[in-house]
Structure formats: C-alpha cells, structure tokens
Amino acid sequence: MKKLRIAIDGPASAGKSTVAKLVAKKFSYIYCDTGAMYRSTTLKAMRLGIDLHNESKIVKMLESTEITFKPSEQGQLVFIDGDEVTNDIRQEDVTNSVSTVAALTNVRSILVKRQKDIANDGGIVMDGRDIGTTVLPDAEVKIFLIASVSERAERRFKDNAEKGIHTPLEELKKEIELRDYKDSHRKVSPLVKAKDAIELDTTSLSINEVVNEISKIVENCQ
Numbered sequence: 001m002k003k004l005r006i007a008i009d010g011p012a013s014a015g016k017s018t019v020a021k022l023v024a025k026k027f028s029y030i031y032c033d034t035g036a037m038y039r040s041t042t043l044k045a046m047r048l049g050i051d052l053h054n055e056s057k058i059v060k061m062l063e064s065t066e067i068t069f070k071p072s073e074q075g076q077l078v079f080i081d082g083d084e085v086t087n088d089i090r091q092e093d094v095t096n097s098v099s100t101v102a103a104l105t106n107v108r109s110i111l112v113k114r115q116k117d118i119a120n121d122g123g124i125v126m127d128g129r130d131i132g133t134t135v136l137p138d139a140e141v142k143i144f145l146i147a148s149v150s151e152r153a154e155r156r157f158k159d160n161a162e163k164g165i166h167t168p169l170e171e172l173k174k175e176i177e178l179r180d181y182k183d184s185h186r187k188v189s190p191l192v193k194a195k196d197a198i199e200l201d202t203t204s205l206s207i208n209e210v211v212n213e214i215s216k217i218v219e220n221c222q
C-alpha cells in the first residue's frame with residue numbers, strides 16, 4: 001500500500017492534533033506536530049531572554065537547537081536539546097507569543113526545511129498552518145479543519161481545566177481570534193486553505209466522526 005503524506009491545517013484549537021494523532025495511529029503512520037516546533041523555538045528564546053522580534057538572534061539560536069519528538073503512552077513527548085518540554089510549550093505565555101516568532105521569515109525557512117526532511121519517506125500525518133500550501137504542497141491528502149470560535153474556545157477551556165489552567169472563556173475567545181488574525185495576516189506562509197484541500201467543519205462533529213471522515217478520504221487515495 002502507498003505510504004501517503006497527509007497534511008492537516010487549520011486555525012487554533014480546531015482539533016488538528018487530536019485528530020491527526022488518531023489518523024496516524026489508524027494507518028500506522030508517523031505523526032508530526034509542526035506547531036510544537038514553533039512553540040519550542042518560542043519557549044527557548046523566552047528562556048534565554050531574547051527579544052521575540054529579534055530575527056537574527058532567534059535564527060542563530062535555532063541553528064544550534066535540536067527539537068525532537070518521542071512517542072509515549074501519554075501522547076507525543078517534545079524535547080529541546082534533550083530536555084523534555086511537552087507541557088511547558090503549552091503554557092499560556094508561549095501560546096500568546098508563538099505567532100510573533102512564527103511570523104519571522106528565516107525562522108520559518110529553517111523549520112520548514114526540517115519538516116520536509118521528516119516527511120521525506122511518506123507515511124506521515126503532519127499538522128500545522130502551512131503544510132498543504134508550503135511544507136508539503138504535493139501531499140496526497142490535504143485537509144483543512146475549521147470550527148466556530150465559540151466551539152474552539154470551549155474545547156480549549158476544557159483542555160485547560162484538565163491542566164489546572166483557569167483562563168475565563170471570553171479571554172480564550174479573544175486569544176484565539178487574535179492568534180488566528182496574526183497567523184492569517186503574516187507575510188510569509190499565512191494560514192490559508194490550500195486550493196486542493198478538503199474543508200471539514202468540526203463544530204458539531206465528534207472526534208471519531210472527524211477521524212472517520214478523514215480515514216475515508218485517505219482510503220480512497222490508497
């Protein structure tokens with residue numbers, strides 16, 4: 001059977017990573033969370049006290065930074081230079097700063113090159129904002145997941161509660177809208193649906209329903 005490349009893009013908190021992980025498991029494919037790479041870059045720069053608009057300093061830092069993933073029972077673990085940062089990169093301060101770093105042209109070119117290398121052999125589900133347009137423009141399957149802002153904020157609210165974070169719902173809505181705005185209006189590889197992507201509105205779908213929809217699309221391509 002052909003080892004496909006499956007690109008899943010969409011706005012913040014649309015359920016991409018949950019769904020992408022399950023689709024990868026179903027087809028025994030690798031899963032790559034490209035958002036975690038932008039988040040890790042942001043976290044390391046913050047820890048080093050680098051100004052997040054200082055492109056040349058962040059690029060220099062990134063060139064000698066290793067971002068790696070390791071599957072585990074609890075999901076995928078993320079490491080910066082060998083240190084585990086799985087939960088740290090999900091904290092609100094990183095979430096609210098990552099779009100600034102992700103807008104830097106040369107940061108994107110380094111991470112996009114690493115992402116292309118990871119996907120080189122196929123058999124991969126990759127999620128992000130520019131996978132179908134820039135990282136894997138020839139991906140056999142391209143999905144663009146959307147959901148209403150209210151639904152996405154509620155999903156974030158529930159996820160946060162499990163982690164002991166209690167940001168009010170209205171604040172989450174504003175954060176999501178602002179991040180979407182920044183991601184869709186940056187100059188380089190903005191968040192946009194690839195022309196040949198299939199759009200799935202997950203607002204009133206369960207996770208299983210979304211996974212089943214994507215699986216049907218994948219099976220038709222094999």
Ligand code: C5P
Pocket residue numbers: 012013034035036038039098099100102127128129130131179183
């Ligand atoms: O997917 P996640 O919400 O973890 O992504 C965090 C941020 O990383 C996004 O808001 C966006 O700024 C950036 N990102 C990106 N391109 C990708 C993946 C993520 O610009 N392919």
